[in-house]
Every structure is written in structure tokens, then in C-alpha cells.
Amino acid sequence: MNKKEIAEIKKQFIPNRTAVRKIAGCIIKEKEIVSTFKKDLYLYSEEEIANYMGMFQKALSGKIGKTLINLEFPTKENHPEQKELLILRNSALNDDEALFFYYEKTHANYRTEDNYLILVADGEYDIPSSKDSGFEDSESTYHYLITLLCPLTLDKESLSYNTALGQVEYHLRDWIIGNPEKAFLYPAFNDRGEDIHSMLYYSKKANDLSEDFLERMFAVTYLPDAETQKKVFDMALEEAGVTFENAVQFREIMQDIWLEENEETTDDEMLRKICERSGMQTDNFAKIMQEQGIKALYSKNLVNEKTAQIQTDDIDIKVPIVLLRLISVRRIDGQNCIVIKPNGCIRMDGVELHI
Template sequence: MNKKEILEIRKQFTPANCAITRICGCYVDHEKNKKLESKDAFLSLPEEEAFKYFDIFKKTLSGTVGKNMLNMEFPIDAEMPGGTQEFLLKLRNSKLEDDMLLEEFYDKVIATYEYAENYYIILIHAMYDIPGKGSDDLEMFDASDEVYEYLLMSICPVSLSKAGLCYNAEDNRIEDRIRDWIVDMPDKGFLFPAFNDRGTDLHSVLYYTKKSSELQPEMIDQLLGAKMPMSADDQKETFQMIIEDTLGEDGDYETVRNIHETLNDLIEEHKEEPEPLALDKIEMRKVFEQSGVDTEKMENFDRNFEENAGEKATLLASNIAETKKFNIETPDVVIKVNPDRADLIETRIIDGRQCLVIPVDDHIEVNGINVRTMKRQDNSDREEMSELPEE
């Protein structure tokens, strides 16, 4: 699913567009005991309660595609009789009215979801009458020819509110506040089937994780049975290894900076595209070549890529590039640079030592205090450039 398709489903979570037929929930304590189960027609919920659920469902379809929202496909064995896909289809087709299927689903989640505290499993069934679209990309609500029937699950941590004082309006006094158990925004979730090409894709599922570094592979494998892609953190680490293996021990600052700038330029060029920019081995090779990596070092690039990522792997540019920061670190110094002005940093050999050279203008601050760059020497009005040794 791309950004447009995810947004189209998110738009349903409003009173005017609501396509949710049924909502079920299971409250689980820290010892994995089911403390509460509920089953309701969604439209029967009080308005204020429904709005709170809308917020949770929207959050389950939020974040960055490829980082927080992962498109996963079912392998062939998962689609065989008795496989995880068949179970999810039965659950969807039951419209959440089969108590035995619901219990089995909750048991699967509880057995595989790793969380030490209380949490709330929310599962909804919805039927979206997909409007057709004309050549001008405008929706034609009277031209629908497909209904997208789906499940959305959200797992929300439940935490005790903070202790404190509050104002009791009835008694007109300040008193100790009653601590409540609060349902937080979701930590994990999924949408099944996926909504690809504005239609039902029974072979795929969209998985949500609040933290890209905590995918919980066991739950993905046992509950969904889908093929898990490389996480955003793993992609970044893999990319760093490809750079280090390709450049070798003598990798220089300018080349690494050029790779950073080339990637950011590509991201900027594709920012209006609904699909995230994915780079395979051939496209990544072009990035390195355009960044000025020596021809000699590029001779082993294909092998380095395959050993670290895999022959047919793709890396999302948004996962491996730093668009909001550009940091240079030594054991004792950290330099934070505007990513658009990484060219301000130069490398030079001064007195036989490698140095990072930073040109500065008349404005420089030290802990918020305006200072001059350094003392003037020999009555010269020229200000020297500040030099930081590179370890």
C-alpha cells in the first residue's frame, strides 16, 4: 500500500464516512489473563467514545511507509488450507460474530505479543464501498463496483495515570486525584487484507509498529504468517556496512558526504510520488558512482551489496538517508550541521594532522553567549577559521 491508499482508508474513520460494522475488544493484564471482552455494533457506541476509537484507528495507519507501516506478503504455505491467511479470512468473513474464532484470535495475540504490562486488543470489521474515479482523479460515488471488506487490529498499552492533585468542583477543594487506567495509542496493529491498487489484495497485509526497531517477529510469524521485510533500523545498518565495505579503511569525508547529498536529492525528486523510493543493487550502484566513489572500489560493490543486503534486496531511501540531521562525531566532539549545508565542512592537513575546518561569519555563540571567533592577531581585521581536529 502506498500513501494515497492508506490515506483513503484513514478517511473512513469519521462519523460521516464510517464503514465500521462491528468492534470487539479484549483487555489483558500483565499476567496474560483476559480481564474483559466486549462485542458491539460500532454505530451503537456513544459519540464521544466512537471519536476516541477513530483516533486509535487513524494512528494504526500512520507513520512512514517502510518504517512504521510495513507491506508484507503471505508465502505460499500461509495460503494453504490451515494456514494463517485462511484463519484471517474466516475471521473476516464471520464479520466478528463467531465467538470461537474471536477467542482463538485473542489467544494467538496473547501467546505471541511481548509486553510486560496491561494492554487492550481492539479488532474491527468494516465494509468500504469503493468509489470509482474518473480520468480527472475525482471520486464518482455512483460508480462503485467493489466492496473492500477488511479487519483492522490495534494493540494499545493500558497504563495507570500519574499520581497528583486535582480540583473537586463539587466540594470546592483540592484533593488527591483518583488514578485511572488509561488506554494509550497503539503499539502494534495490522490491516487485512491490504488495499492495493484501490482494491482487495488477499495476498498481502499492512503491519503497523510504533517503534521501527521493535517489530516482534514471533507475532508476525505466528499471528499473520507473513514474510517479514527488513526493518528500517536493519536497512540503515546494512547501508552503513555497504558503504564501509566498499570504501574500505581509507573512506574519506567528502565521499560519504556526497553519498548523503545524492540520496537526499533523489528523495527530494520523488517526494510527490505516493510510492516510497526503493533502491535495488543497480540503483544503489548508480548512487555510489554519482557520488564520486573510485572505479577501483566499485569493482567489489555488487559482492558487498549481496553479502550485506541480499542479491534481490531493496533499501528504502527514507530509511537509509538522514534528511533532518548531519552529524560528525569524534570521541570528544559532536558537530551538528544543517543537512543542506554539509558543504561548509572541509578536511585539511594542518601541521601534519587531519583537521575539520569550519568557516564562520561574525555570528557565533558559546552556550548561548555571542562571542568572536578568536582574538585578532597582528592588528588584522581578518578572522581566522576555527579548526577542529578529526580523530
């Protein structure tokens, strides 16, 4: 899913226009399932609906490739994990046996010492034939499940004011449901339609994707976390013998891809071709990518889309991509120098300097 598709689905969790039909949940305390619940949305109060929708929206927030990860099921037919999700989705949460199996499987595979809530919602979105208008007749529907894993924490001991009795009294500690730590939307909403071979995964912490949980729970394929992607990519570029001019050309080509093609994920072959167009030696680049088992990277994890950062041991320069050509590296009097061509006057601490 791309940024626009995620935003389109996120709007379906606005309380007064939500596409959610039913909400179910399971409480895990001391590593045991202690209670379950399930109700149609219309049975909840407005305040409850608003809080639930806020939690679901939270699970669709963040940056793609960091906290939001696109996952794909293996292409082989009859993938058991995919089949389980389809059965539950198609039942609209009405198959109690399938729903409890889903709770048990999630509980068995999600490793945490905390108490938590497994929250599942069923929804059906009538996809407008025109994405720019909500008044066109729908050509198709998007039937989905969204699951949240939310921590349960005891609130602090306190005194509170009892309005009915008009007195201050001890407030019993309650279990508070926190924002989701993990979440998954199935199926994915790709090309403005359901894609049963993909799902969207949310992790509150970008550096803790819980890869082992994903493998046990869904047996899906995914990109490494953002930090690993950046580390491998930087190592591959260094092995390719990148020069300053190579780096500038690379950034300009990547910028064109973002602006013209709206590409967000770049496969290893495309990256190799971009490096080749930038004048780099691609054999070592391809070797590193292959050794690390990287077949695709999320472009915006690799470089900042708006600025470039040039560093020495002592100096840090940040420059907008559109002005990157004003900077060059030259050999002057036997020293490597960073040369900046000014557009207009030169100032220091706000004072215009005479050259």
C-alpha cells in the first residue's frame, strides 16, 4: 500500500463515517486468555466508538517502510496462514471457532511479558468509482479485518471526586488500554482494491518489527527494518567506490523517480541501474546486496527526499536537493576542499560580508 491508499482507508475510521461493522476482542492477563467479547458497532456508545476509532487510526499512522510495512504471502497456492485469515474475514467475525483459533494463535506467537488486548474489527468499504468523489456509485467493496495488539497497564493510585455523593474518595485502580504496539490490516488495499496476497503491518517501534512473530504468525516475506536497509545500502555504495559526483547524480535520479513515477519501493536491479547511470562500479554493489539477501529497499529509508547531508570529521552541511549542484569537491593546494558557489551575497551570523 502506498501513502494515498493508506490515507484513504484511514478515513474509514472517522467515527461518523466509519465502515466498521463489528468489533471483537480478547483479554490476555498473566499469559492466559481471561475473557472475550464481540458486539456490533451500533451497540457501542458514541464515546466508545470515538475511542476505538482513534486506536484504529493510530495503527495506520507513521511512515511506510519504518512503522508501516507491506507484507506479502508466498505465491504458492493454499498458503495455510493466508487461508486462515480469509476464513475469518469472510465470516465477518461470526465464526466463533475461527475467531477463538485466531486469538489462540496470536497469543501463542506474540511474545511479551505484559498483559494486553487483542482487538479485531470487521469492516466493508464501498469504494467510490472516482477516488476524488465520495458521491459516485461504488464499483466494488473492500472487506477487511484490522487487528490491534494493545498493552494493558494499571493506572496510578489516586483520590477522585464522586459527583453523586459530593465527596472525595479513593479511586480504585483500573486497567487502561494503551495505543497499539502492533497491528495488521488484511487484506491490503493495493491499487484501490483488495489484495488477498498482501497485508499491511504496523509496529509502534520502527527498530522492533518482531520479525520472529511475523514468521510464526503469518509466514510472510518482508523488507528488513529501516535501520538495516540504510546500513546495507550505505555499505554497498562504499564498496561501489562512490565519488562526490556519483553521489550527486544518484540523488538527482532518485529525486526524479519520486517526483515522476511516485515509486516507493526500489528493487535491487533498479538500484543497480541507478548506480550504473550515476557512474559507479556496480559489481561490488550487487555483490553486497546479494550477500545480505536484499532484493528490494524502501527508497525513503535510504536517503532524505528533501535534503542532502555532507559531512567531514568537523563540519556538517545540509543542502536542499535542488541546490546540490552549487557544491563541489576540488583539490586545491594539495588539499581536498568542499567548494560552495553562492547565489547572491554571503552572510555570517546575519551580517553581509564583503568579499
